[in-house]
Amino acid sequence: MTNVPAIEVRGLTRVFESRKGFLFREVSRTEALRGLDLTVEPEAIFGLLGPNGAGKTTLVKILSTLLLPSTGTALVLGHDVVEESAWLRPRIGLVLGGERGLYNRINARDNLRYFADLYGIPPHEREHRIDEVLERVGLEGAADRRVEEYSRGMKQKLHIARGILHRPQVLFLDEPTIGLDPKSARETRKLVRSLVSDGVTIFLTTHYMFEAEELCPEIAVMSKGRIVARDTVAGLRQLVGGDRTLEAEAYGFEDREVDAIRHLPGVSKVVSEEYGPRTRLTVRLRSLETTPDQVVATLPGHPELAVRERRTSLEDVYLDLVEEEAP
Amino acid sequence: MATADVPHVSRVRATEASLRLAFQMFVADPQWLIPSMIAPVVFGLVAFELFQGAGPDFLTYAILGAGMMSMWGQTLYGSGWAIGQDREFGTLEPTVQSPTPYVYVVLGRVLWNVVSGLAGGGIVYLVVLAVAGAPPALPDPLGFVALFLFVMLTLAAVGILFSAAWVYTRYSGFIQNVGEFAFYVGTGCMFPVVILPFWTNPIALVFPPTWALDALRYLAIPGYVGFAWGFWPDLLGAVATTVVYVAVAGAIFRRVELHVLAKGNLSDY
Numbered sequence: 001m002t003n004v005p006a007i008e009v010r011g012l013t014r015v016f017e018s019r020k021g022f023l024f025r026e027v028s029r030t031e032a033l034r035g036l037d038l039t040v041e042p043e044a045i046f047g048l049l050g051p052n053g054a055g056k057t058t059l060v061k062i063l064s065t066l067l068l069p070s071t072g073t074a075l076v077l078g079h080d081v082v083e084e085s086a087w088l089r090p091r092i093g094l095v096l097g098g099e100r101g102l103y104n105r106i107n108a109r110d111n112l113r114y115f116a117d118l119y120g121i122p123p124h125e126r127e128h129r130i131d132e133v134l135e136r137v138g139l140e141g142a143a144d145r146r147v148e149e150y151s152r153g154m155k156q157k158l159h160i161a162r163g164i165l166h167r168p169q170v171l172f173l174d175e176p177t178i179g180l181d182p183k184s185a186r187e188t189r190k191l192v193r194s195l196v197s198d199g200v201t202i203f204l205t206t207h208y209m210f211e212a213e214e215l216c217p218e219i220a221v222m223s224k225g226r227i228v229a230r231d232t233v234a235g236l237r238q239l240v241g242g243d244r245t246l247e248a249e250a251y252g253f254e255d256r257e258v259d260a261i262r263h264l265p266g267v268s269k270v271v272s273e274e275y276g277p278r279t280r281l282t283v284r285l286r287s288l289e290t291t292p293d294q295v296v297a298t299l300p301g302h303p304e305l306a307v308r309e310r311r312t313s314l315e316d317v318y319l320d321l322v323e324e325e326a327p
Numbered sequence: 328m329a330t331a332d333v334p335h336v337s338r339v340r341a342t343e344a345s346l347r348l349a350f351q352m353f354v355a356d357p358q359w360l361i362p363s364m365i366a367p368v369v370f371g372l373v374a375f376e377l378f379q380g381a382g383p384d385f386l387t388y389a390i391l392g393a394g395m396m397s398m399w400g401q402t403l404y405g406s407g408w409a410i411g412q413d414r415e416f417g418t419l420e421p422t423v424q425s426p427t428p429y430v431y432v433v434l435g436r437v438l439w440n441v442v443s444g445l446a447g448g449g450i451v452y453l454v455v456l457a458v459a460g461a462p463p464a465l466p467d468p469l470g471f472v473a474l475f476l477f478v479m480l481t482l483a484a485v486g487i488l489f490s491a492a493w494v495y496t497r498y499s500g501f502i503q504n505v506g507e508f509a510f511y512v513g514t515g516c517m518f519p520v521v522i523l524p525f526w527t528n529p530i531a532l533v534f535p536p537t538w539a540l541d542a543l544r545y546l547a548i549p550g551y552v553g554f555a556w557g558f559w560p561d562l563l564g565a566v567a568t569t570v571v572y573v574a575v576a577g578a579i580f581r582r583v584e585l586h587v588l589a590k591g592n593l594s595d596y
C-alpha cells in the first residue's frame with residue numbers, strides 16, 4: 001500500500017454541455033476542469049479550496065466514480081476511476097452533504113441499514129457497525145427518529161455516518177460544514193480530524209480558508225478548473241509574500257498615494273476597496289524592510305486615517321491566488 | 328482501522344434491502360394508499376358492471392380485467408416511480424456510488440411493486456366476490472394461481488425496463504406515459520387483445536404480459552377464444568419475451584449508468 005499515492009490526477013478535464021431550446025437548440029459548454037494535475041499522499045487530510053464554480057464538486061465526483069472525465073486520467077489507490085470503478089466503490093466513501101441524498105421519511109437507522117446492505121456489510125456485523133458510526137457522529141440518541149425531523153447539522157452528521165459505515169480507505173468530503181452553525185461546524189471538524197487518526201485518507205473541499213488551515217496539513221487552491229497553488233499552510237503563506245498585512249482606511253486615497261505605497265521597499269501588493277464613503281487599502285508587507293509607520297508616513301493629510309496591522313492570513317493568500325486567475 | 332479487503336456484496340441481500348426500503352417508504356407515505364388499496368375496489372366494481380351478462384364466465388373476466396388494471400398500474404407505474412423518487416430525493420447518487428449494481432436496487436423496488444400489485448389483485452377478487460355473492464368457477468385453481476404469479480413476473484420484467492429510463496433521464500415521465508399507453512391499449516389488460524384492431528397486435532406482442540394473460544384466460548375460461556395458437560405457445564411466448572426483457576435489462580443498466588455518468592445528470596430532478 002505504501003508508495004502508492006491515494007490520489008493521482010493527470011491532465012484531467014471535464015466539459016459539461018447543456019442544451020437549451022427545443023427547435024433551435026443552443027448548446028452551451030462549461031469547462032469545469034481544464035487540465036488538472038494533482039497527487040495526494042495517503043493517510044492525511046488534504047484540503048481543496050476554491051471559490052464557487054471552481055470545479056471542486058466536479059473533481060470530487062470524478063474521483064468517487066460518479067462522473068466520467070472528458071479527458072485525462074484519475075487514479076484512486078492506484079486504480080483508474082473509470083475502468084476500475086467496481087474495485088474502487090467499496091473502498092471509497094463520499095459525503096456530498098446537504099438537505100438531499102437521504103430517505104427523509106424513514107429513520108436514520110433504516111437509512112444506514114439500507115446502505116450497509118448495499119455495501120455488503122455482513123448481517124451479523126451490521127447493527128453493531130451502525131451503532132458504532134451513530135455514536136461516532138453523535139446521533140446515537142436520534143437513531144430512531146425520522147430524518148425529516150433532523151436539523152441541517154444532524155443531516156450532515158448522518159451523511160458522514162453513511163460515508164464511513166463501510167470503513168473506506170479514502171473519504172471524500174465535499175464542503176462538510178457548509179450551512180452549519182459555528183457549533184455544529186466545529187463538531188464536524190472535530191469528527192473529521194478523528195477519522196484521519198484511523199488511517200483514512202480524507203479529501204476535503206471547502207470555501208473556508210480557516211477550515212483548511214485548521215484541518216489540512218496540505219492544501220491545493222483551485223480556480224476556474226485548475227490547481228493554482230499546492231503547498232503546506234506555511235508554504236502557501238510564503239508563496240504570496242510577506243508576513244504582515246496592513247489595512248489603512250480613510251475617506252479616499254489619491255492614485256499617487258497608492259502608487260507611492262506600492263513603490264515602498266518590501267511592499268508586495270496593494271489592494272484598494274471601497275466601503276461606502278471609505279476606502280480600504282490592504283498592503284501586503286514582505287519581510288521587515290518597510291515598517292507600518294513608514295506606510296502611515298506616506299499618507300499624510302488624512303486625519304481620519306485608521307491603520308491596523310495583522311498577520312497575513314491564509315485568507316489573504318487565497319484571495320490573491322484566486323484573484324490572479326481572474327480575467 | 329481502514330480495512331484492506333472489502334466484503335463481498337450479496338446481490339440477494341441488496342435486492343432484499345431495496346425491497347425493504349420500498350416497503351418502509353410505502354408505509355411512511357399515505358399517498359400510496361389510494362392507488363394500491365382504493366383503486367382496486369373501484370376497478371372491481373366497474374368491471375363487475377361492465378362484464379355483467381357477458382356469458383357464464385363474466386366473473387372471471389371481471390376479476391382478470393380489474394385485477395390486471397390495478398396490478399398493471401401498481402407494478403409498472405410504481406417501478407418507474409420508485410426510481411424517479413430516488414432522483415427526487417438525491418439518493419440516486421449515493422446508491423449508484425455503492426458497490427451494488429443498480430439493477431439489483433431496481434429489482435428490489437420492482438419486487439415490492441409485485442407484492443403490492445398482488446395485494447391489489449386480492450382486493451379485486453374479494454370485491455367481485457362480495458358483489459357477485461359467489462366465487463367464479465375456475466377449472467384449475469392451482470394452475471390459475473401459478474399462472475397469475477407468472478403474469479406478475481412478466482409485468483415486473485416490463486417494470487425493470489421502464490426503470491432504466493428513469494435512471495437515464497429525469498424526463499422519463501414522458502417515456503413512461505407513452506409506454507404505458509401503448510401497454511394499456513396493446514396488452515389487453517381489461518379485455519382480450521383479439522378484439523382490438525389487427526394493427527395493434529404487433530405492439531401487444533412486444534409485451535410479455537400479453538402472452539401470459541392470454542394463456543391465463545385460456546386456462547381460466549372454458550371456450551375462450553384468444554390468439555389462434557392457443558395455450559402452450561402463449562406460455563412459451565411469455566417465457567421467451569420475459570427472458571428477453573430481463574436479458575436486455577441486465578445488459579442495459581451498466582450502459583445506462585455509463586451514459587448518466589458521462590452526462591453528469593445523476594443529481595438532476
Ligand SMILES: Nc1ncnc2c1ncn2[C@@H]1O[C@H](COP(=O)(O)OP(=O)(O)OP(=O)(O)O)[C@@H](O)[C@H]1O
Pocket residue numbers: 016017018030031032050051052053054055056057058059207590591592
Ligand atoms: N451537471 C452540470 N451541468 C452543467 N454544468 C455543470 C454541471 N455541474 C457543474 N457544472 C458547472 O461546472 C462548473 C464547476 O462546478 P462545480 O460544482 O464543480 O464547482 P464547485 O467548485 O463545487 O462550486 P461550489 O463551491 O459552488 O460548490 C460550474 O461552472 C458549474 O456551473
Ligand SMILES: [Mg+2]
Pocket residue numbers: 056057058174
Ligand atoms: Mg461544490
